[in-house]
Structures are given as C-alpha cells and as structure tokens.
Amino acid sequence: MNRLQVIRKPAGVQLYTKGQSADAMFFILRGSVELTDERTEIAGNGALIGALEFLNKMPRKTTARCVTETDLFVITEDNIISLFQQRPRIGYTILKAVAAEAVNKELNENKDTLQAETSKPLAKTLAQVLPDGHPHFETTAPAEFDEYIFYSSAECPVCQTEFSAVKLRESRLITKQVASDFRIIYENMEPLWYYIWVCPGCGFAYPRKQFRKITPRQAAKLKKALVEGSLQFEYSSRRTLSEVFAAYYLSLYTFDLMEAAPQLYGNLWMRLVWLYEDCGEPEWALEAAAKALNYFEEALLSGRRSDAGDQQLYIIMAELNLRLGKKEEALRCLMEAVNLRQGNDGYRRLAADRIQDLRSQ
Numbered sequence: 001m002n003r004l005q006v007i008r009k010p011a012g013v014q015l016y017t018k019g020q021s022a023d024a025m026f027f028i029l030r031g032s033v034e035l036t037d038e039r040t041e042i043a044g045n046g047a048l049i050g051a052l053e054f055l056n057k058m059p060r061k062t063t064a065r066c067v068t069e070t071d072l073f074v075i076t077e078d079n080i081i082s083l084f085q086q087r088p089r090i091g092y093t094i095l096k097a098v099a100a101e102a103v104n105k106e107l108n109e110n111k112d113t114l115q116a117e118t119s120k121p122l123a124k125t126l127a128q129v130l131p132d133g134h135p136h137f138e139t140t141a142p143a144e145f146d147e148y149i150f151y152s153s154a155e156c157p158v159c160q161t162e163f164s165a166v167k168l169r170e171s172r173l174i175t176k177q178v179a180s181d182f183r184i185i186y187e188n189m190e191p192l193w194y195y196i197w198v199c200p201g202c203g204f205a206y207p208r209k210q211f212r213k214i215t216p217r218q219a220a221k222l223k224k225a226l227v228e229g230s231l232q233f234e235y236s237s238r239r240t241l242s243e244v245f246a247a248y249y250l251s252l253y254t255f256d257l258m259e260a261a262p263q264l265y266g267n268l269w270m271r272l273v274w275l276y277e278d279c280g281e282p283e284w285a286l287e288a289a290a291k292a293l294n295y296f297e298e299a300l301l302s303g304r305r306s307d308a309g310d311q312q313l314y315i316i317m318a319e320l321n322l323r324l325g326k327k328e329e330a331l332r333c334l335m336e337a338v339n340l341r342q343g344n345d346g347y348r349r350l351a352a353d354r355i356q357d358l359r360s361q
Helices: 051-056 080-086 088-117 143-148 216-225 241-258 262-278 282-302 307-323 327-339 345-360
Strands: 006-009 014-016 025-030 033-036 040-043 063-066 070-075 149-155 162-168 175-178 184-186 196-198 205-207
Touching: 025 051, 051 088, 070 080, 080 088, 143 149, 196 241, 205 241, 205 262, 216 241, 241 262, 262 282, 262 307, 282 307, 307 327, 307 345, 327 345
Parallel strands: none
Antiparallel strands: 006 070, 014 063, 025 070, 033 040, 033 063, 149 162, 175 184, 196 205
C-alpha cells in the first residue's frame, strides 16, 4: 500500500498484540482503541499509537484493540512519505504526537527508576510543592467575596476526613465580561480563589466540582503516596492569595500522582495564567501559558471531545499563542476552529472575527 488510505476497523478487532514486530503505526481519525499492558488506556480521535515501536523497530509494548468502529490511517515504511505530501497538517500533528510519546516514555522511565531506588512514598512538604522563587502575597480575599460563598461539609475521597469547604452562591454571580479566552469576569467576585478544595488530613487537592469524581483505583494510589501530615494545609478563615497559589500547586502535584489527563492539567495552568496576570506577575503568567498550551496540544491528540469542544480548545490555544508572541500559530489554531465541520456556529463566528481582528492589526 503506497498511497495513504483511510482504513475502517469494526469494534473488537485487534490492531496488534504485545510482543509482535511493529510494521506500522496508526493515526486514529474517528473511534477509540484500547491499549493494554500492566494497565489499560483508551486512545481516541487524533491519537497516534504504536509510533515509538514502529520508528525504533521494537516489539510491541501493548496490545491494541478497537473498542468502537474506528477509522484510521495505517502508516508504514511504504507510505510515510505520501503522508507528508498528501496530508502535511496530519504529518505535523503526528510529529508532535511522536515527540509527546517520547517525552512520556522518558518520564515514565524516570518515575520507574525513582520508585525502584527508594521504598519511600512520593510525598512532599508544602514548601517543596511551590516552584523555586515563587512570589509571596499578603493579599487576603476581599470582604465583598463573602456575599458569594458559603461553607459546606465535605469528605475526602482519599482519606475520608470530613472538613468544611467553601462553595459558591452561583445564582448571585453577575457576569461583567467574557474574555476572548473564555474567562468569565464577574462583578465583585473572583471564583478562581475558590477553585481548589484541599483536604486538611492528607493534602489531597482537586478542583471543587470534581473533588469526588476520582475512581477507587486512583484513590488507592493517592492514599499510598500522600503521607498523612506531610502536606498539612488548611485555608485561613479569610484566605490569602499565597494560600490560593499553594492550593493550585498542590492540585498539580495530585495530578502527577494520579497521572491525570492532559486537559485537567491544561485547565489548571490556564487558571494560573489568569491569576498571575491579575496580580501583576507577567513572567510567571507566560510560564504558565506555555505549560497550558503544551497540555492542551497533548489533549487534542489524546482525548475525545465533540467538534465544538475542539473548537473551544483551538480558540483558547490561539489566545495562549498570542500571549507567547506566536501570531502565526494563533491564526492556525483559529483556522482549525473555523474549519471543523460539525462544530458550533457561534465558536466558528468567534474564531473568524478574531482572525479578522488579528489580520487588521
């Protein structure tokens, strides 16, 4: 097969088995594929599977089975040149996916080495969670925020500690503006200060609305790693901005322990961008923007969303690229949002208007 063709596989078909020689890699256009080794992962639209084994002439590390009817490119030595000639955008996406897979492989190997060299859990002190040189803020939550919050009992899904957590009176929030990166700005209130709940018992930190939405397997893994008392944290009765940042970084640490999905990381780093911009820390905001962009790019390759969800992600990525001085990349992302056929017409118009604005500058 010298030309690049779309191949359709029915649900249940095995693409390859662990230990086989790797004579191809697969780019998923539509559907989902289950990858099984010591653990099971699901690869969806835009994911590249089997690349490192194929490119390095290695035996397969996993078994791959179609969970649903799946459309994919089968990329071999015979047609890989045709891929870049016929579908350069897909070729570029695949190059990024190969690089991401290589980075993930190195990170996993480093993690395995660390775990092999020490029997201690991967717990950290609170001071170690914050990056070196992180600014300190004495600012406290304004009294006007009090009108929009109330306290409720919560239970940690990791250690079962009960604690008092802040919820928002969302019916009272009044939208003042929706920014081009979809940030909602409210009158007299900033919900970013209350986005992360932290268990005072074990240090489990997670976005408020998803706090209970971890699997039993994830909870068991976190329980082994979070040593009770080593990450003691509790918000003050009127929390400080430094506590807010500490909670976000505790949540990132939690994500690391549970190997969270890229979009969760991206969403958190995006909120850190907004927080750093609010408090006048442009260098930290740019660093957070670069991290958010990397995770959102990875999410596009590895996750499954609706076309409207992808449109929104492309628009956010465009705004991040603009922050980082990458106007051409921003325009490319906006064009992707415009060209998604099954997407949302409102997002399509938003992206098209943003393209006109940028080209007129």
